Amino acid sequence: MEFFETIVNSLCNNLIGGNAWLVLLNGLWVTLLISASGLLLGTIIGAILCAMRISDVGFLRTLSKIIIAFLRGSPVLLLLMVFYYVVFANSRIDAVYIAIIAFALNNGAHIAEIMRSALSAVDKKQLEAARMLGFSKFRAFLAITLPQAGRIAKPVYQNATINLIQWTSVVGYVTITDLTRTVNNIGARTGDPFFALFLGILLYLCLSYFVNFLFSIGSRKKEVL
Amino acid sequence: MIQAVNLCKSFGNLEVFKDLNININRGECVAVIGPSGTGKSVFFRTLAMLEKPDSGQVYINGTDITGKDVNINKVREKLGMVYQGFHLFSHLNVMDNITLAPLKVKKMNKSDAQKKAMELLTMVGLTDKSLSYPHQLSGGQQQRVAIARSLAMDPDIILFDEPTSALDPSMTGEVLAIIRKLARSGLTMMISTHEMSFAQDVASRVIYMDEKGIYEQGTADQIFKNPTREKTRMFIRKLKVFSYSINSRGFDMVEMNVQIELFCQKYNIEPKKVNYIQLVLEELILEVYGDSSINLQLKIDFTIEFSEERNEILISFVYDGRSFNPFEAAEESEHLGMVLIYGVSKNYGYSFENGLNTININI
Structure with missing residues (x-):
């Protein structure tokens, strides 16, 4: 009974005291915002880098190779700090947007490689077969290569998404109050860090499951086959 | 119908064929035979502009399709190709494989396209497989679907590039039977094949490719019974x-x-x-x-x-x-x-x- 009371007390202290749950929701929102925007922008950047990487123009290929190598090779936290303390040091851009840019770039480089490997795994003769049926190059790509590449890339892309969400936990370094920073603050305030931090882990876990759920919606009906 | 004039093609230093001339009339079934590596596939691919010829022209119904201002997509609507490796669209079922091009390229309406696809599936004997995916079919069945897919566009001519070479002997028969049926129905076709008896039986003309071009050609009887040139004779008689x-x-x-x-x-x-x-x-x-x-x-x-x-x-x-x-x-x-x-x-x-x-x- 005493154990139960301790838990209830911790819960009240951590979640209700000082409207902590509102702060927590706010942190969650920031994490979601950075992750979702980073993913969206990253996908666009990835598509552009990938298009450059497989283009016929040698200059573009080399350029994109260098960019991808640089972005993938540098830790995202350092990238974030460079943007915050150097590149945008004198601007008034909100730290959250800077974080979105940093994560989008890092994620974009990864996604570019995911896309490239998926595209190269598709049977090119099927594209040719479509062209023999009268499809233009672009429409054959849309109708044949893209859906197949998408299917190949999906599990890796899903992984990259979950990775991205977890990596956003470092944005506290540049003064952003995200989910990780929030639970840390709550723990410090109540003097009961175990419960707060554990709650944080649980929330990240929920986010991961939510992402997995989103990805499974599309494929569920195909697995029946 | 389809005509090649002084067609040349090489990859780097490797000359595949040069000054190749051929004229195929409507309703003909032309078999192209020859040892592996004599450029039968490249020849077919060049006719379809999948490979750019180094020089020479290809005329389809009198229009030169090697020019830059030619809408090659329009040309290919009337030019079918069936591959050795089938290459069905692996993410689509049989029905969608067949109707994809009629719907998206010809802008046919869906019910017409499906009706036509069912007719074609009946022709190749696969009506009960219309909802299967390519990986669920045997090689012979996949090739029959590939033939139906090609026919769905009502091509003027179909190029069969070794249609049975990837099949085991128990499945070649079913595919050859379909091709034979098409040849009888008067469809213009070119078929490169190693099935000599089939070529002899079906082809109205046989072309033996060797030495970077057409080495000998004639009616099936001429080529198979009385080949005049040395290499043809060696090839035919194995x-x-x-x-x-x-x-x-x-x-x-x-x-x-x-x-x-x-x-x-x-x-x-x-x-x-x-x-x-x-x-x-x-x-x-x-x-x-x-x-x-x-x-x-x-x-x-x-x-x-x-x-x-x-x-x-x-x-x-x-x-x-x-x-x-x-x-x-x-x-x-x-x-x-x-x-x-x-x-x-x-x-x-x-x-x-x-x-x-x-x-x-x-x-």
Whole structure:
């Protein structure tokens, strides 16, 4: 009974005291915002880098190779700090947007490689077969290569998404109050860090499951086959 | 209908074919045969502009399609291609594979496209597979779907690029039956194939490709029964040839025999026949050199042709100098060697022409 009371007390202290749950929701929102925007922008950047990487123009290929190598090779936290303390040091851009840019770039480089490997795994003769049926190059790509590449890339892309969400936990370094920073603050305030931090882990876990759920919606009906 | 004029294609230093000319009329079924690597596939791909020719033109219904301002997509709507490896769209089921192009390229409405697809599936005998995915079908079934997919666009001509080469023998029949049916219905088609009996049976014209171009062409009967040129004959009869030259009396007969044996081993010729071949050749050489009145620097060339199809061996033995027929000489006096030759050969012949003696012996 005493154990139960301790838990209830911790819960009240951590979640209700000082409207902590509102702060927590706010942190969650920031994490979601950075992750979702980073993913969206990253996908666009990835598509552009990938298009450059497989283009016929040698200059573009080399350029994109260098960019991808640089972005993938540098830790995202350092990238974030460079943007915050150097590149945008004198601007008034909100730290959250800077974080979105940093994560989008890092994620974009990864996604570019995911896309490239998926595209190269598709049977090119099927594209040719479509062209023999009268499809233009672009429409054959849309109708044949893209859906197949998408299917190949999906599990890796899903992984990259979950990775991205977890990596956003470092944005506290540049003064952003995200989910990780929030639970840390709550723990410090109540003097009961175990419960707060554990709650944080649980929330990240929920986010991961939510992402997995989103990805499974599309494929569920195909697995029946 | 489709015409190639002075078509040339090479990859880097490798010249695939040059100055290739062909004219195919509506309703013809043209079989293209030839050893692997003689450019049959590249030829087909060049006709469809999947490979850019280095020079020359391809005309379809009188329009040159090699030009830059040609809308090649429009041309290809009327030009079907069936591949060795099927290449069905793996993310779509059979029905969608067939209706994709009619819906998206021809802008047909959905019910018409599906109705047409069902008719085609009936034709290839796969109505119950319309909702299956390509990976659930056997190779033969996939190829039949690929044929239906191609037919769905109502092409003027279909190019079949070794349609049965990737299939195991139990499945080639079903695919060939469909192609045969199409040929009978008057569809213009070109088919590159290694199925000789099928080509002979179906094709209105047969083209033998070799030596960087069309080596010989004619009706199926001409090519298969009376091929006129050397390589065609060798290919049709599945001949394996061994040739050897002797330039002086002091040649190395042991080495010659070893080479003959190696050749025979390679093609699994039975040991008894190998002995016969060696025996006949040794005796002939002895006969010819034994005739002291002939020039000592006499040159002898012989070839051994082995026909896998007929399991038959033809030795042709050529030597220069004056006319000398060992068979006649043997009649005058008993020659043990010639008796041996009579014994092992099925038939033999001698001729003298332009200073060359030729002896042909079948074993």
